[in-house]
Amino acid sequence: MSGQGEWAQKRLPAAGVAVGVILIAGPFLATVVRSLLVWRDDSPHLSLGNFANLFGDARFVSAATNTLVAGVCTTFFSLILGFSLAFLVCRTDMPGRRWLETANLVPFFLSPYVGAISWIYLLAPHGGLLPALVRTHLGISLEWLNIYSVPGVIFVLTLFYTPYVYLFVTPPLREMDASFEDAARVHGASFWYTTRHITLPLVMPAMLSAGLIVFVTSAGLFDVPLALAAPRGIRFMPTEIFAMVQYPSDLGKAAAFGMVVLTVTVMLTLWQRKFLAGRRFDTITGKGYRPRTIKLRLPTKIAALTLEAIYVGGGVVLPLFVLLLVSFSKLWTGRFLWRTATTGNYEYILTKYDLTRTAIANSLFLAVTGATIGVGLAVLQGYYLTRGNPKRRALMETLLSLPLGIPGIILGLGFLIMALHTPLYSTLTIILIAYIARFQPFATRNVTAMFMAINPELEQSARASGATWKQTMRHIVLPLLKPSLIASWLMLFVIFIRELGATILLYAQGTETISVAMVVLSERSSGYVAALAVVQLILLLVAFIAFQITRTPISQRST
Amino acid sequence: MSSVRVQGLTKRFGNHAAVFEVSFDVPTGGTIALLGPSGCGKTTILRCLAGLETPDFGVIDIDGEPVFDHAKGIDLAPERRGLGIVFQSYAVWPHMTVAENVAFPLKVRGMGAAERKDRAARMLELVGLKGFEDRSATLVSGGQQQRIALARALVHEPRLVLFDEALSNLDTRLRQQMRMELRMLQERLGFTAVYVTHDQAEAFGLADTVILMNNGAIEITGPSREVFLHPRSAFAARFFGMNVLEGRLLESQSDPRYLEAELSPRLIVRGVAAPEQDLQPNGRVLACIRKDAVHVFRPERPEDATGTIVAASFLGAEEEYLVEVAGVRIQTIGAAVGLQKGDAVCVTMAADEWVFVR
Numbered sequence: 043m044s045g046q047g048e049w050a051q052k053r054l055p056a057a058g059v060a061v062g063v064i065l066i067a068g069p070f071l072a073t074v075v076r077s078l079l080v081w082r083d084d085s086p087h088l089s090l091g092n093f094a095n096l097f098g099d100a101r102f103v104s105a106a107t108n109t110l111v112a113g114v115c116t117t118f119f120s121l122i123l124g125f126s127l128a129f130l131v132c133r134t135d136m137p138g139r140r141w142l143e144t145a146n147l148v149p150f151f152l153s154p155y156v157g158a159i160s161w162i163y164l165l166a167p168h169g170g171l172l173p174a175l176v177r178t179h180l181g182i183s184l185e186w187l188n189i190y191s192v193p194g195v196i197f198v199l200t201l202f203y204t205p206y207v208y209l210f211v212t213p214p215l216r217e218m219d220a221s222f223e224d225a226a227r228v229h230g231a232s233f234w235y236t237t238r239h240i241t242l243p244l245v246m247p248a249m250l251s252a253g254l255i256v257f258v259t260s261a262g263l264f265d266v267p268l269a270l271a272a273p274r275g276i277r278f279m280p281t282e283i284f285a286m287v288q289y290p291s292d293l294g295k296a297a298a299f300g301m302v303v304l305t306v307t308v309m310l311t312l313w314q315r316k317f318l319a320g321r322r323f324d325t326i327t328g329k330g331y332r333p334r335t336i337k338l339r340l341p342t343k344i345a346a347l348t349l350e351a352i353y354v355g356g357g358v359v360l361p362l363f364v365l366l367l368v369s370f371s372k373l374w375t376g377r378f379l380w381r382t383a384t385t386g387n388y389e390y391i392l393t394k395y396d397l398t399r400t401a402i403a404n405s406l407f408l409a410v411t412g413a414t415i416g417v418g419l420a421v422l423q424g425y426y427l428t429r430g431n432p433k434r435r436a437l438m439e440t441l442l443s444l445p446l447g448i449p450g451i452i453l454g455l456g457f458l459i460m461a462l463h464t465p466l467y468s469t470l471t472i473i474l475i476a477y478i479a480r481f482q483p484f485a486t487r488n489v490t491a492m493f494m495a496i497n498p499e500l501e502q503s504a505r506a507s508g509a510t511w512k513q514t515m516r517h518i519v520l521p522l523l524k525p526s527l528i529a530s531w532l533m534l535f536v537i538f539i540r541e542l543g544a545t546i547l548l549y550a551q552g553t554e555t556i557s558v559a560m561v562v563l564s565e566r567s568s569g570y571v572a573a574l575a576v577v578q579l580i581l582l583l584v585a586f587i588a589f590q591i592t593r594t595p596i597s598q599r600s601t
Numbered sequence: 602m603s604s605v606r607v608q609g610l611t612k613r614f615g616n617h618a619a620v621f622e623v624s625f626d627v628p629t630g631g632t633i634a635l636l637g638p639s640g641c642g643k644t645t646i647l648r649c650l651a652g653l654e655t656p657d658f659g660v661i662d663i664d665g666e667p668v669f670d671h672a673k674g675i676d677l678a679p680e681r682r683g684l685g686i687v688f689q690s691y692a693v694w695p696h697m698t699v700a701e702n703v704a705f706p707l708k709v710r711g712m713g714a715a716e717r718k719d720r721a722a723r724m725l726e727l728v729g730l731k732g733f734e735d736r737s738a739t740l741v742s743g744g745q746q747q748r749i750a751l752a753r754a755l756v757h758e759p760r761l762v763l764f765d766e767a768l769s770n771l772d773t774r775l776r777q778q779m780r781m782e783l784r785m786l787q788e789r790l791g792f793t794a795v796y797v798t799h800d801q802a803e804a805f806g807l808a809d810t811v812i813l814m815n816n817g818a819i820e821i822t823g824p825s826r827e828v829f830l831h832p833r834s835a836f837a838a839r840f841f842g843m844n845v846l847e848g849r850l851l852e853s854q855s856d857p858r859y860l861e862a863e864l865s866p867r868l869i870v871r872g873v874a875a876p877e878q879d880l881q882p883n884g885r886v887l888a889c890i891r892k893d894a895v896h897v898f899r900p901e902r903p904e905d906a907t908g909t910i911v912a913a914s915f916l917g918a919e920e921e922y923l924v925e926v927a928g929v930r931i932q933t934i935g936a937a938v939g940l941q942k943g944d945a946v947c948v949t950m951a952a953d954e955w956v957f958v959r
Contacts, residue, residue: 048678499692502653505679506686506763507706507753513680517705521696 051511055430058422062442062486065479069456073304076459077297092298102299105277108192112278113261116199120256121249123200124207126349132215134336136346142354144590149357150205151586153540155557156575158198158269159564160361163368163572165189166376171364174376190274198266201357203256210252214245233336247317254314255447258307262449264543268561279303280451280543287547293459300452311447315440362579368572387573398574400552401559404470405539406581408555412477413534417527419478420485421520427486428493439490446483450543453480458547468550476544481537485530492526525592532589539581604629604761604793605650610659612645619645620656621817627793627810629664634796634808634825638840641814643797647763650795651686652679664760680709685754685792689766691746693738693753699725700734702749706757724752727786744775751783755790764796768803780806801841805829813837833875835958838889844931845889850957852882860957862888867927872955879959886957894954895933897924897946906945913942924948 080089096102130136131143149157164171165187173184188194222244223236231239267278279299286296338346367378369387391398427439445453457476466472500522504514520527542557549558556578563570605627612620620642627633635643648654650661652668655676661669663684668677685706694702704721712720718734725731728748733741738749747767754762768776768783784807787794796807804811805825813820813828815836821828832838838845848862851869855861859871860880870888874880900906908926920937923930926948933948940946 497690497692499688499690500694502651502679503686503688503692503750503753504694504705504709505653506651506682506684507709508680508683508757509705509709510678510680513709517709518694522694524696 048511055422055426058419059426059430059438059442061419062423062482063438065475065482066441066445068460069453069476069479070304072459073297073300073452073456076293077301080294092294093301095292096295096298096302099295101277101282105279105282106302108271108277109261109279112192112195112199112267113257115196116203116260117253117257119196119200120203120207120260121253123204123353124252125211125245125249127204127353128208128211128215130346130350132212134338134346136338136343136350138347138350142350145354145358146208146350147205148354148586149202150209151536151582151589152202152358152361153265153542153557153575153578153582154198154202154263155265155269155540155542155560156365156578157202157357157361158266159560159568159571159575160364161189161194161198162269163364163374163568164360165194169374169376171367171376171378190270190276192271192276194270195266195276195278198270199260199263201353202266203260204353204357206256206259207249207252210248210255211245214248215241218244250317251314254310258310258447259449262303262307262447262452262543264449264451264546265557268542269564280449283451283455284546287455287458296455297459300455303449303452307447307449307452308444311444312440315443365572365575365579368568369576371569374568374572387567387569388576391570391573391577395570397554397562398556398559398570401554401556401574402577404553405556405578408470408474408477408541409535409538409581412474412481412538413531415474416478416482416485416534417489417531419482420489420530421523421527423486424489424493424523425519427490429498442486443483445480446487448480450476450480450541450545451547454544454547457544461548468548468553470553473545473548473553473555476548477538477541480544481534481541484537485534488526488530488533489523492523496522528592529589532585532592536582536585536589539578539585604631604664605633605795606660606662607646607650608660610646610649610656610661612642612649612654612656618817620649623659623817623819625812625819625822627795629793630791631810632787632794632796632808633810633812634798634804635812635814636798636801636804636840637814637820639799642817643799643814644765646814647765647795647797650761651684651763652677652682683757683759683761685757685759685762687747687750687754687762687764687767689769691743691750691770693746693749695737695739697738698734699730699736699738699741699749702738703752703756705753710757720756721752724756725749727755728752729782744771744779747771747779751786755786755792758790759792761793761795764794764798764807766798767796769798769800776803783807801829813840815840831875832889832956833877833958835887835889838887838956838958841891843889843891844895845887846929846931848886848888850880850882850884850886859952862886862955862957864888865928868929870950870955871952872957873953875956875958878957880957885959887959889956889958890931890950890954892921892932892934894951895924895931896935896949897922897933897940898938898949899940900945900947903945905947908946908948910940910942910944910946913940 077092078088078090079086080091127146131139131146136142162170165173167173167185167188173187176182176184223240262280264280264284267281271278272281283296283299286292286299368374370383370385371378372382372384372386423442427435454476457472457479461467461472496519501514501518504518509517540557541555542561545555545558546561549555554562556574560571560574563574608624610620610623611618623646625633635646637643645654649656649669656669656671658671659669660667660671663682667673667675668682669675697705700718700721703724704717707717707720722734725733728751730745730748730752733745738746741749768779771779780803794807796804798804808825810822811825811828812822821833821837829841832841832843835845846864848864851861851863856871860874861869861871863869872888880886897908897910908924910922911925911930912923914921915937918937919934920940922933922940924933924946931948
C-alpha cells in the first residue's frame with residue numbers, strides 16, 4: 043500500500059544522508075590509501091614508507107610544534123577575550139553594548155587571509171602603517187614588533203577566533219536561569235564569589251567545547267600561516283602540506299601528514315561530542331527570570347571600553363582602514379599620500395584583468411550554487427536526524443559532523459587524490475564538491491536544531507488533516523524552517539566567498555577564486571590585493587547585513 | 602455499524618509491548634475514552650488509529666474499511682484515513698493565520714479558496730472564534746488555540762475525530778467549560794470521538810464508554826457510570842482514588858446479601874464482590890471503598906468515638922482526612938467540618954459501598 047509520498051518520505055532524507063557520508067568517506071579513504079602507497083619501479087606498493095619518511099623529517103617536527111604552540115596559545119587567548127567580551131555585553135551596563143554586541147561578531151564574517159595581510163600592511167617592519175606613524179610622531183622604533191612570526195600568527199588567529207568563544211558563551215550567560223545566581227547571593231555569596239563559583243562553572247561546558255573547536259580549527263587554518271609564517275620560512279602544518287603537493291610533489295608524504303592530522307582531529311571531535319552529550323541545556327531552563335545586569339563604576343567602565351576598543355579596533359576598524367588606504371594607493375610604502383591616490387587598482391581588477399574577473403565570477407558561482415545545494419542537503423539530513431530511523435540517527439549525526447573539525451587543506455588533499463586522474467580534476471565542480479563536503483555540516487547543524495524545535499505534532503496534524511508528506515513539507519515544515527534556512531544559506535555564502543584552504547590544492551588556471559587570486563597577486567602588487575580584498579569584503583558585508591536583518595531572535599520564534 | 606473496530610492491536614517499542622492485544626469497537630457517532638496513567642499505552646493506540654505509528658499486529662477498521670491489517674499488509678498513510686485530530690499541544694501552525702490553520706484540511710483536499718474561507722468561517726463561529734480569522738495563530742490565548750485546533754479537526758467533516766489529552770493544558774475552569782461545549786458539539790455534529798486522557802473526570806464527562814488501560818492492556822471496558830461505581834480490580838479502584846485495604850474474607854456470613862471481610866482483628870466490614878471475582882473463603886481479599894463514602898463526624902459523647910484523625914488537609918469546599926479505625930488507616934473526603942489532627946471521631950461506612958476484589 044506504500045504510495046509515492048511514503049516512498050519520498052523514506053528515501054529522500056536517507057539519500058541526503060548518504061550523499062553526506064560519501065562526501066566525507068571518499069576523501070578520507072583516498073587519503074588513507076594514498077598514505078600507504080609507495081611507488082617503486084612505476085608500480086604502487088603497500089608500505090609504511092611515507093610515514094617513516096614523514097616522521098624522520100625535521101620540517102615535520104618543526105611544523106607540528108609551531109602548529110601546536112600556535113593552536114594552544116590562540117585557544118587560551120580567545121577563551122579569555124571571548125568570555126570577557128561576552129560577559130561585558132551580556133551582564134553589564136557597559137555603554138554602547140547593544141552596538142558592540144554586533145561589532146564583536148564582525149571578525150567572524152571576515153576573511154582571516156585578508157585579516158592577516160591587513161596586519162602586514164599595518165605592522166610589517168618595513169612598510170607598515172603603524173611603525174611609520176609612531177616613528178614619525180613619537181620617534182620610537184617599532185621594528186621589534188615583527189608580524190612575520192609565530193606570535194604574529196597567534197595574534198591574528200586570536201582576533202579571528204575570539205567570536206567563536208563569544209558565540210558559544212553568550213547564550214548560557216544571557217539565558218542562564220537567574221535563580222542559580224540569586225540562590226547563591228541570598229545564601230550569602232558576594233558578586234565576585236558568585237561569578238567565580240556559580241557563573242563560571244555553569245559556563246564551563248560552553249567554554250570547553252568552544253576551546254576545542256577553536257583549537258582544532260585555528261590549528262588547521264591555512265590562511266594566516268601562509269601570509270605571516272611562510273614568507274619567513276616558518277613552518278606550519280597546513281603550509282607544509284601545501285608545499286609537499288607543489289613541484290616536486292610528494293603526495294604520499296602529504297597524505298601521511300594528512301592521516302596524522304585526521305587522526306588527531308577526528309579523535310578530538312569525537313571526544314568533544316561525547317563530552318557534550320550529557321551536558322546540553324544544563325543551564326537553560328527556559329523558565330524563570332533573566333540574570334541581573336551589573337552596574338559598572340567609572341574606572342571599570344573605562345577599562346571595559348578600552349578592551350572593546352582594542353578588540354574591535356584590531357579585528358575590524360584598523361584592518362578595514364588600512365585595506366582602503368592600500369587599495370587606493372599606487373604604491374604602498376607605509377604612508378598614504380593623497381596626491382598619488384588612485385582608483386586604478388579597482389579599475390584594473392574589475393575591468394581589465396582576466397584573472398580577477400574570472401575569480402570574482404567563480405567565487406560568486408561557487409558561493410551561490412554551493413549554499414543552495416548545501417541548504418537543500420541540510421533539510422534532508424536534518425529531517426533524517428530528527429525524524430528518521432532512530433537506531434541509525436546517532437551514528438549518522440556523528441559521521442556527518444566529522445568534517446567540521448577537519449582542516450580545509452586536508453579535505454582538499456583528499457579530493458585532489460580522488461580527482462587526480464579523472465575528468466573532475468581542475469574543474470570548478472571538484473571545488474564545489476569539496477566546499478559542500480567541508481562546510482555543509484554547519485548548515486545541517488543549524489537546520490537540525492530548528493527541526494528539533496518544531497513539535498512533530500505540527501506535522502502529524504497536517505498528515506491527519508489529509509496532507510501528503512510532500513504537502514506537509516511544503517506547507518508546514520519548510521515555512522517553519524525558513525529562518526534557519528536563510529541563516530544557513532547566508533553562512534555558507536560567507537564561508538564560500540572567503541574560502542582558501544580547501545581551494546588552494548584544487549584550483550587550476552581558469553578556476554581561481556577571489557582568495558586564490560589574492561594569493562597569486564600578493565607577490566605582484568599590494569594595491570591589487572587590497573582592492574580585491576575590499577571587493578570580497580563588500581560581498582561579505584552584504585551577506586552580514588542580510589543576516590542581521592533576517593535574524594529572528596530566539597524569543598520570537600514559535601515552536 | 603461500528604465506526605472503529607480494533608482487533609488484537611499490538612505495538613512494541615524495542616522489547617517493551619506498549620500495547621498488547623487490545624480489541625474494542627466504537628459505534629458510529631459513539632464516544633469512547635481511553636483512560637489510564639501515563640505509559641499505559643493509551644496514546645500509542647490513538648497514534649495507531651491515526652496512522653502515526655505502525656502497529657506490529659492487529660487490524661484497525663474505520664467505517665468498515667481496513668486502514669491497518671498486519672496480515673494483509675495494509676497500512677494507510679495518515680492523510681488517507683480521513684480523520685481529525687486534536688493534540689495536547691494543539692499543534693496550531695505558528696506561521697499561518699487562524700483561518701489558514703482551520704482551512705488547511707480543505708486546502709489539501711483541493712477545495713477552492715472562496716468555499717474554503719466560507720467553511721472555515723462557519724466552523725470558527727461554531728467554536729466561538731468568530732472574527733478571529735485574520736489573527737496570527739500564535740497571538741491568541743491557549744484556550745483559543747484549543748478551539749482553533751478543534752475547528753481544524755472538524756472542518757472537513759471527518760468520520761472520526763481523535764483527541765489526545767486535548768483538554769489537559771487548559772486551566773481547571775476553562776477545562777470544565779470546554780468539556781461541556783465539546784460534548785454539545787459532538788452531539789450536534791454526530792462525529793465518532795475517541796478521547797485519550799489520564800483525567801477520570803474528563804473521561805466520564807466526555808465519553809459514553811470508558812476503557813481503562815493498564816500497562817498496555819485493557820483493564821475494564823464499560824459505560825462510564827458502571828466503570829466508576831463498580832471497579833473490577835484493585836488497579837481500577839486505586840486509579841479512581843478509592844481506599845484499597847488488604848483483608849481476609851470470612852467464612853460465615855451473617856447476612857446472605859453481603860460478604861464480610863476482616864481488615865484487622867477489630868475491624869470487620871461488609872460489602873459486595875465485584876463482578877467476575879473468584880473469592881475464596883478465608884482467602885486474601887482487597888476491600889475497596891470510595892473516599893466520599895466514608896464519613897467522619899464529632900461524637901455526641903466522647904466514649905462513642907470509633908476512630909482518630911491522623912492527618913487533616915483543608916481543600917476549600919472539601920476537607921480530606923486520614924482516619925485510624927481499629928488499627929486501619931482510611932482516607933475520607935467530605936464537606937469541610939474543621940476536624941483537627943488527634944480528634945476522636947465517629948466513622949461510618951455504608952455496607953453496600955464496600956467492593957471486594959481479588
